[in-house]
Amino acid sequence: xxxxxxxxxxxxxxxxxxxxxxxxxxxxxxxxxxxxxxxxxxxxxxxxxxxxxxxxxxxxxxxxxxxxxxxxxxxxxxxxxxxxxxxxxxxxxxxxxxxxxxxxxxxxxxxxxxxxxxxxxxxxxxxxxxxxxxxxxxxxxxxxxxxxxxxxxxxxxxxxxxxxxxxxxxxxxxxxxxxxxxxxxxxxxxxxxxxxxxxxxxxxxxxxxxxxxxxxxxxxxxxxxxxxxxxxxxxxxxxxxxxxxxxxxxxxxxxxxxxxxxxxxxxxxxxxxxxxxxxxxxxxxxxxxxxxxxxxxxxxxxxxxxxxxxxxxxxxxxxxxxxxxxxxxxxxxxxxxxxxxxxxxxxxxxxxxxxxxxxxxxxxxxxxxxxxxxxxxxxxxxxxxxxxxxxxxxxxxxxxxxxxxxxxxxxxxxxxxxxxxxxxxxxxxxxxxxxxxxxxxxxxxxxxxxxxxxxxxxx
Amino acid sequence: xxxxxxxxxxxxxxxxxxxxxxxxxxxxxxxxxxxxxxxxxxxxxxxxxxxxxxxxxxxxxxxxxxxxxxxxxxxxxxxxxxxxxxxxxxxxxxxxxxxxxxxxxxxxxxxxxxxxxxxxxxxxxxxxxxxxxxxxxxxxxxxxxxxxxxxxxxxxx
Numbered sequence: 197x198x199x200x201x202x203x204x205x206x207x208x209x210x211x212x213x214x215x216x217x218x219x220x221x222x223x224x225x226x227x228x229x230x231x232x233x234x235x236x237x238x239x240x241x242x243x244x245x246x247x248x249x250x251x252x253x254x255x256x257x258x259x260x261x262x263x264x265x266x267x268x269x270x271x272x273x274x275x276x277x278x279x280x281x282x283x284x285x286x287x288x289x290x291x292x293x294x295x296x297x298x299x300x301x302x303x304x305x306x307x308x309x310x311x312x313x314x315x316x317x318x319x320x321x322x323x324x325x326x327x328x329x330x331x332x333x334x335x336x337x338x339x340x341x342x343x344x345x346x347x348x349x350x351x352x353x354x355x356x357x358x359x360x361x362x363x364x365x366x367x368x369x370x371x372x373x374x375x376x377x378x379x380x381x382x383x384x385x386x387x388x389x390x391x392x393x394x395x396x397x398x399x400x401x402x403x404x405x406x407x408x409x410x411x412x413x414x415x416x417x418x419x420x421x422x423x424x425x426x427x428x429x430x431x432x433x434x435x436x437x438x439x440x441x442x443x444x445x446x447x448x449x450x451x452x453x454x455x456x457x458x459x460x461x462x463x464x465x466x467x468x469x470x471x472x473x474x475x476x477x478x479x480x481x482x483x484x485x486x487x488x489x490x491x492x493x494x495x496x497x498x499x500x501x502x503x504x505x506x507x508x509x510x511x512x513x514x515x516x517x518x519x520x521x522x523x524x525x526x527x528x529x530x531x532x533x534x535x536x537x538x539x540x541x542x543x544x545x546x547x548x549x550x551x552x553x554x555x556x557x558x559x560x561x562x563x564x565x566x567x568x569x570x571x572x573x574x575x576x577x578x579x580x581x582x583x584x585x586x587x588x589x590x591x592x593x594x595x596x597x598x599x600x601x602x603x604x605x606x607x608x609x610x611x612x613x614x615x616x617x618x619x620x621x622x623x624x625x626x627x628x629x630x631x632x633x634x635x636x637x638x639x640x641x642x643x644x645x646x647x648x649x650x651x652x653x654x655x
Numbered sequence: 656x657x658x659x660x661x662x663x664x665x666x667x668x669x670x671x672x673x674x675x676x677x678x679x680x681x682x683x684x685x686x687x688x689x690x691x692x693x694x695x696x697x698x699x700x701x702x703x704x705x706x707x708x709x710x711x712x713x714x715x716x717x718x719x720x721x722x723x724x725x726x727x728x729x730x731x732x733x734x735x736x737x738x739x740x741x742x743x744x745x746x747x748x749x750x751x752x753x754x755x756x757x758x759x760x761x762x763x764x765x766x767x768x769x770x771x772x773x774x775x776x777x778x779x780x781x782x783x784x785x786x787x788x789x790x791x792x793x794x795x796x797x798x799x800x801x802x803x804x805x806x807x808x809x810x811x812x
Contacts, residue, residue: 210726271757274753274756274757275753278718278753278756281714281719282719282722285715285719285723288715301677305680307711308684310711310714311707311708311710311711312707314710314711314714315706315707315710318710321757321760322760322764325760325761325764325765325775326764326769326770326774326775327760327763327764327767330702330703330706331699331702331703331706332695332699332702332703332706333694333695333699336690336691336694336695337691337695337703339690339694340687340688340690340691340694340695341687342687343683343684343686343687343690344683344684344687344688345687346680346683347679347680347681347682347683347684347685347686347687348680348684349680350676350677350679350680350683351676351677351680351681351684352680353676354672354673354674354676354677354680355673357669357672357673357676358669361669455738456738459738459739459741459742460738460742462742463739463741463742463743463745463746464745466742466746467742467745467746467749467750468749470746470749470750471749471750471753471754474750474753474754475753475754475757478754478786479757492777492782492786493754493757493758493761493777493779493782493783495761495774495775496773496774496776497773497776497777500773500776501772501773506773506774507771507773508770508771508774509770510770510771513770627771
C-alpha cells in the first residue's frame with residue numbers, strides 16, 4: 197500500500213505542483229467563493245426577505261450587477277478550481293493516509309470542501325443552461341451547500357495557515373535561481389507545516405540579518421541546508437510504473453534545470469489565467485453589455501426575443517394564452533374596502549411614465565430596456581394606499597412558484613416602479629406579460645410579475 | 656509534551672486565528688446541514704450524496720489521472736521541443752479543454768430541448784469547433800513567432 201501510494205505520488209509530481217502555486221490559486225479561489233456567497237445571499241434575501249428587511253432601489257442596476265458578478269465569478273472558479281486541484285493532486289496519495297487527529301480533520305474537511313465545491317459549480321453552471329439531471333432540488337441544495345463550502349474552506353485555511361503564510365510571498369517561495377524552496381519533510385505533510393513555520397521564522401531572521409549587514413556584503417550560503425528529511429527513506433520506483441517513470445524522466449536530462457522549471461511553472465499559471473479570462477470573456481456578455489460582442493458561449497443573448505428581449509416563462513407554459521387576451525381583462529387595485537378596477541384602455545388613458553430599467557434574471561443574464569406605463573405610486577394613490585404599504589400582486593397564472601408576489605414599501609413607493617404596458621417602443625408582447633406587468637428597480641426577474649391580475653395592500 | 660511530527664502552531668496570533676477559523680467553519684458547516692434538513696426532503700439525501708461522491712470520483716479517478724497521463728506523455732514527447740513552445744502548446748490545450756468542459760453540457764442541454772427559443776439560442780457545437788480552430792491558429796502563430804525571435808537572439812550571441 198505504502199509503495200503504491202508513493203509510486204502514485206511520485207508519478208504525478210511536477211514542478212508546478214507545489215505549495216506556492218496552491219497558495220496563489222487558493223487565495224484567488226477563496227476570494228471568488230466569498231464574492232459568490234455574498235452576492236448569492238443578496239439574491240436569496242431579495243427573493244425571501246425577512247419581514248424587517250429593506251433593500252436599496254438605487255442604483256437601478258444593483259441587482260443586475262450583483263447577480264451578473266455571482267454567475268461570472270462562479271464560471272471563473274471552474275478553471276481556477278481545476279488548476280488548484282491539479283496543484284495539490286499528489287497530496288491525495290499521502291502515506292500513511294491519516295497520521296494525526298489534525299490530519300484527519302484536514303482530510304475530512306478537504307473531502308467535504310472538494311465534493312461540495314465541484315457539485316456547486318457543476319449544478320450552478322447547468323442551472324444557467326436550465327438542465328437539471330440530478331435527483332434533488334437545485335435552489336435549496338445550492339443554498340445549503342454554500343454554507344458548507346465556506347465553512348469547510350474556513351477549516352481548510354485554519355489547517356493550512358502555516359503553509360499559506362510560509363508561501364504567501366513569491367520571494368519567500370523561490371531561491372535566487374527560481375527553484376521552489378521545499379517545506380522541510382515535503383513527503384511528510386503532517387510535519388511539513390510544523391517545519392514550514394520554523395523555516396519561515398528562520399528565513400525572516402536571515403532577511404533581517406541581511407538588511408542589517410547590507411553595508412558589508414558577506415558571502416552567503418545560497419540555500420538553507422536541508423535538515424534531516426522525514427524518517428522514511430524514499431523508496432525507489434519499482435516495477436512497470438518505475439520503468440515508465442524512468443523512461444519519461446530520462447527523456448530530458450535538463451528537466452530539473454531551474455530555467456525549465458520556471459518556464460513550466462509560468463506556463464501552468466499562464467494557462468490557468470488565460471483559461472479563466474477565456475471563459476469569462478466568452479460568456480459574461482450575457483450579463484454585461486460591454487462584453488456582449490464577445491458573447492460566444494453565453495446561454496442568453498441580449499436583444500433576442502419578442503420586444504427585443506429574452507424570456508424565461510412563456511405564456512403557454514403559464515397557461516394564460518386565453519385569460520391574458522380576454523377583452524374583459526381588468527386590473528383590480530384594492531386597499532381594504534376601497535377597490536378599483538382598470539381596463540387596459542383605462543390604464544392606457546392615464547399619465548404614462550418612461551423608465552430605462554434592467555430585467556435581471558437569477559440565472560445571471562440581464563438586459564436594460566425601455567419601459568412605458570402607469571407609475572405604481574399614481575395607481576396606489578387612487579385607492580389611498582399608505583406610504584408604508586406592502587403590496588401583494590397576483591398574476592393570471594393558475595399555478596407556479598411566482599404567481600403571487602410580495603412587494604416591500606421601498607419598491608411600492610419608488611416613482612420608477614411601473615405597471616408597464618409598453619416595452620422597447622411597442623405594446624407589451626404576451627410573452628412579456630401582456631396586458632400589463634410590473635417592473636421595479638433592482639429586483640430579480642422572477643419578481644417582475646407578468647400578466648398582472650390584482651394588486652392589494654397588505655398590512 | 657508535543658509528540659514528534661505534531662503540527663505545532665507558533666505564535667499566539669496564528670493559534671487564535673486558527674481556532675476562530677475552525678469554530679466558524681464548523682458552525683457554518685452545521686448551519687448548511689441544518690438548512691438542508693429544513694428545505695430538502697429526506698428522500699432526496701441519497702441522490703445528493705451520490706452526486707457529491709460522484710463528482711469527486713469523476714475528478715480524482717478519471718479527469719485528474721487523464722490529465723496527469725497526458726502531461727507525462729507530453730514531457731516525454733517534448734524532448735526536442737523548446738520548453739517555451741511546450742508551454743505555449745500546453746496553454747492552448749488547457750484553454751481549449753476547459754472551454755469544452757463549459758460548453759459541452761450546453762450542447763447537450765440544447766439538444767434535449769429548451770423552454771423557448773431565447774434559451775441557448777446559438778449553435779454551440781459549431782462555435783466550439785470554430786474556437787478550437789482559432790486556438791490552433793493562434794498557437795501556431797505565437798509558437799512560430801517565439802521560435803523566430805529565439806533564433807534571432809541566439810544568432811546574435
